[in-house]
Amino acid sequence: MKNISWKNILPHVMATIIFIVVAVIYCKPALEGKVMQQSDMIHWQGMAQSSFQYKETHGHFPLWINSMFGGMPGYQVAMDADNPISLGYLHHLFTLFLxxxxxxFFLLCISFYFLSQVLKVDYRLGILGAIGYAYASFTPIIVSVGHVTQVLTMGYLPFLLGAIFLVFQKKYWIGAALSSIFAALLIAQNHTQVIYYFLIVAVFAGIAYYIQWIKNKEYKHILITSAILISAAVIGVLTNLVSLATTYDYSKATLRGGSQIIDTATNKTKESSGLDIxxxxxxxxxxxxxxSLLVPNIYGGSSERSELGADSHLAKEAVSKGISEDQAEQFAQQFPTYWGNQPFTSGPVYLGAVICFLFIFGLIYLKGPDKWWIATVCLLAIVMAWGKNFExxxxxxxxxxxxxxxxxxxTMTLVIPQFLFPVLAVIALQKVIFNENNKAFAEQKLKIAGYVMLGLFVIVGMLYMSFTYTGEGDARITGALNQMTQGNTDVANSFYNALKQDRQSLFGADILRSLLFAGIAFGILWLFIKSxxxxxxxxxxxLLISSIDVIAEGRRYLNNDTFIDxxxxxxxYFKPxxxxxxxxxxxxxxRVYNLTQQDPFSDALTSYFHNSIGGYHPAKLSIYEDLLNYQLRKAQPNLHVLDMLNTKYVIVPGQQNQPVAQQNPGALGPCWFAGVIDFEKDALSIMKRINDFNPKDTAILDDTLKKALPFMPVPDSTAEIKLIKNDNDVITYESTSVTNQFAVFSEIYYDRGWKAYxxxxxxxxxxxxxxxxGLAIPAGNHAxxxxxxxxxxxxxxxLSIAGSALGWIIILGAIVQFFRKKKITTA
Incomplete structure (x- = not known):
């Protein structure tokens, strides 16, 4: 205990306590047992319910599930990776088992704080940056809708970058151990897209530092650093190889791997690799x-909730038309305020006016490689977020x-500026507050930053005056207003114009809000520089003004009203x-087809109770997506396709709009013998043939399979095949026939794991x-x-177990090295 420096440890303990207290206050209703109505988590519960039911009886999750899209790999929903020494268990340590x-929120804060300490930033500035990163609006937004893997992956970005910087600083052993740990934990959160963006960040940071080392002829350091980081990456990948390998394998069979049938309008066959642009x-x-990074409500905020209340122009216009004040407020709240060109959004990406100002100050004030690689990658991320708008x-x-x-x-690339804006901000503050001797220089740079910030607000003000405040989705709004007013276009237009006024008012109010916060931050720095x-x-x-800025904005999207019993x-959702x-x-x-849902093929709730031909998953099998697009997403779905998918029940809206179950007498069951095999030249021809065929009698195969088929079926009126048991990963049947037969099974084809015997x-x-x-089954009785x-x-x-073992060996080596150095120091 004598060797422990409590003076050094106490600030970090204080920071940790602050992060816990802020998180608890922010999500206080959760202490009362309330939960958020997270749409994605609700979907996931529907998706995973059959997997958990299977686990109750078998002791493990199935690798294949039958509850969605006629069947798909279960490891895309819930998976056991039987690795008893996985580095993933350390996740609970870094979240303090909260x-x-x-x-x-704690993970994002403590992770950023760790990075700030690696960068040798004062602990109070580390707290400022951590709260700025963790509570920027995008985080509470994705938490409120249940994008859990995304927010957890974001939680490990600063941890891993900090570990990499330790290696850059020639702290090789601790850097190697922590890089291995955090690479493993980052990948374990299973959000490949955010991990991809981190790789972009790491590449730009690496280029900046490698250029310096080459100039300084630090070739040994380059070799050691490269070896350590490559090893850490390998360990991170190996530790998570089960999820990575299965997802990569699966991706080849999804839209991400491409589809042979692309354009439903032109019916052109075209092989592609990757998503349709x-x-x-x-x-x-x-x-x-x-x-919106600077002024949140520039385009009205959220398309899923309304910012409008009794004092809105729309409510006042309703009152002027004779509607009571209470009803007018309810009327106004029916209309979301977002009017940008995204299809819909839960809210804007707002980084905080204070953080934005400090970032700009850092760009102008700082020297060295950090500002250049950070500025470059942030600019790239913003341009990438424009997508089709910078085509x-x-x-x-x-x-x-x-x-x-x-x-x-x-738009997800904006996690990069959310991460790096606070990084540059705290680096700049550390230098100007603790390491700047030339106050005149700092004052000059602060003035320039103030002018730049003022210029940005001038541009924003010009947008405020020039915007028409009409959006691409307004046709739906005007249509609804015309219907509400029974075709009275004058009244409908007066409501629509009031809504546009509200959009402008929201924008204007947030301009003033951001200007105030940025102005206060400027004033604080000015007073400091002036001593x-x-x-x-x-x-x-x-710290206070920045925290108030981002936390108050985030509360628009995650607040006490977000939580329910x-x-x-x-x-x-889960009552049948x-x-x-x-x-x-x-x-x-x-299987079941539920037509009471807005989109049966983006509905996981049916899968909570039944084996559904619909479902919810961001990556469907491409062959199934093609079938949906060509045969089922039509005004009149192809009934024969429903039959061959063994769709025995269809849930339809009743007279009172209540769900009503109807039986489909044409459902073909789990399996049958097709008497005729037709061959088509390619995928498009097969899909066209499915437009008009009877699956009970005819099976359609690709021409390329002719040679592999051992025989053609011979009619046999006594032939029979039946399902014995479907246990997800193992399905058994029995057949009997006098002649050779071709059996069709109402199970989705997936050649990356299924074997038939x-x-x-x-x-x-x-x-x-x-x-x-399909199977070619010879005459006779067969299992x-x-x-x-x-x-x-x-x-x-x-390989995953081997990778984990390597990780623990490196961690053990770092611990041994630490105590050796400590012993030498104290000797």
């Missing part, structure tokens, strides 16, 4: 919308930047309807009717078994 949602760029940030550049990146075409939602404010007071003042969520209860009485094997002898599975499985044993899962599991 429950969600407190742990989310129009789909990928669906959520592109507007160029002017980027000013030439972003199309080039989409086509040529490795793996970039696997991702959608370009009229002590360093401690300046730091605390900036846990029982209410179950009642609203009468239709579901009726269907559940049937204990057979079948006839009397324990492997037999090839044929892709049939575009999405189903048929399908097994799902993906090599990507079983092979990677062994």
């Amino acid at each position: 429950p969600a949602p407190f742990s989310y 129009n789909y990928a760029f669906g959520w592109s940030y507007g160029q002017a919308e980027s000013f 030439g550049f972003n199309t080039f990146l989409f086509n040529y930047l490795p793996f970039y075409n696997k991702f959608r939602v370009p 009229k404010l002590k360093p401690a007071y300046a730091i605390v003042a900036l 846990a029982g209410t969520v179950d009642e609203n 309807s009468q239709a579901s209860e009726q269907i559940l009485k049937d204990t057979g094997y079948y 006839i009397d324990n002898k492997e037999s090839p599975i044929f892709q049939t009717d575009y999405v189903l499985r 048929i078994r399908f097994e799902f044993k993906p090599a990507s899962y079983y092979n990677s599991l062994k």
Whole structure:
């Protein structure tokens, strides 16, 4: 205890306590047992319910699930990775075993604080940057909708960058150990897109420092650093190889791997690798919308909630038309205020006016490589977020930047400035407050920063005056208003014009708000440089004003009203309807098509109770997506396709709009013998053929499978095949026939793990009717078994354990090295 420097430890303990207290206050209703109505988590519960039911009886999650899209790999929803020495267990240590949602905000704070200490920043400035990073509006927004993997991945970005900087600083052993740990934990959170953005950050930082080392001829340091970081990356990948390998393997069969059928309008066959660019760029940030980093409500905020109250222009206009004040407020709150060109959004990306000002000050004031690589990568991220709104550049990146075409939602790149703006801000504050001897120089740079900031507000003011405040989605609003006013266009237009006034008012109010916060931050720094404010007071003042700025804005999107009783969520989403209860009485094997949902193929709640032909998942199998686009997402869905998918029940709206179960008499069941096999030349021809065929009698195969087919079926009226048991990963059937037959199974074709055995002898599975499985079954009595044993899962599991072992060895080496140095120091 004598060797412990409590003076050095106490500030970090204080910082940790502050982070816990702020997180607890921010999410206080969770202490009372309330939960957030997180749409993505609700979807996930629907997606994963069958996996958890399976685990209750089998002791582990299935690798294949039947509850969504006719069947898909279960490891994309819930997965056991039997690695007893995984580095992933350390996650609980870095979140101090805090429950969600407190742990989310704490992780982001403590992670950024760690980075700030690696950068040798005063602990109070570290707290300022940590709160600025953790509570910027994007974080509470994604927490409120349940993007858990995304926020947890963001939580490890500063940790890993800090560990990399330790290696850069020649603290090799501790840097190696922490880089291995944080690389493993970052990847373990399983949000590949945010990890990809971190790689962009790391590459730019690396280039900046490697250039310096080359100039200084530090070749040994370059070799050691490279070896350590490559080793850490390998350990991080190996530790998480089960999830990485299975996801990569699966991605080849999804839209991210491309589809042979692309354009439903032209019916052109075209093989592609990666997402369709129009789909990928669906959520592109507007160029002017980027000013939301500084002024949040430039485009009205959220499309899912209204900022309008009784004092809004729309409510007042309603009152003037004879509507009571209470009803007028309710009327106004029906209209979300977002009017940008994204399809919809839960809210803007706001980094804080104080953080933005300090970032600009850092760009002008600082020297050295940090400001240049940070400025470059932030600018790149903002331009990438524009997506289709800066089409030439972003199309080039989409086509040529490795793996970039696997991702959608370009706006997500704004996690990079959310991360790096506070980094540069605290570096600048550290230098100006503690290391600047030339006050005149600092004053000059502060003035320039003030002028630049003022110039930005002038631009924002010009936008305020020039905007029309009309959006691409306004046709729906005007249509609704015309319907509400029973076709009275004058009244409808008066309401619409009032709504546009409200959009302008929201923008104007936030201009003043941001100008005030930025002005206060400027004033604090000015007073400090003029020696009229002590360093401690300046730091605390900036910490408070910056924290108030971002936390207050974030409370628009995550507040006490976001939390509800846990029982209410179950009642609203997970209580079976009468239709579901009726269907559940049937204990057979079948699928359900729910037409009471707005989009049956973006609905996971049906999967909570039934095996559904719909579902919710960001990466469907491409063959199934094609089937949906060509056969089921039509005004009149192809009934034969419903039959071949074993859709025994359809849930439809009743007379009172209540769900009603209807039985489909044409459902073909789990399996059948097709008497005829037709061959088509390619995927498009097969899909066209499915437009008009009877799957009960005919099976459609690709021409390329002719040679692999051992025989053609011969009619046999007595032939029979039946399902014995479907246990997710193992399915058994029995067949009997006098002649050779071709069996079709109402199971989705997936060649990356499924094997078929006839009397324990492997037999090839044929892709049939575009999405189903087929088997050539010889005459006689046979036991048929399908097994799902993906090599990507079983092979990677062994390597994952080996990677974890390597990680622990490096950690042990770092600990030994630490105590050796301590012993030498104290000797």
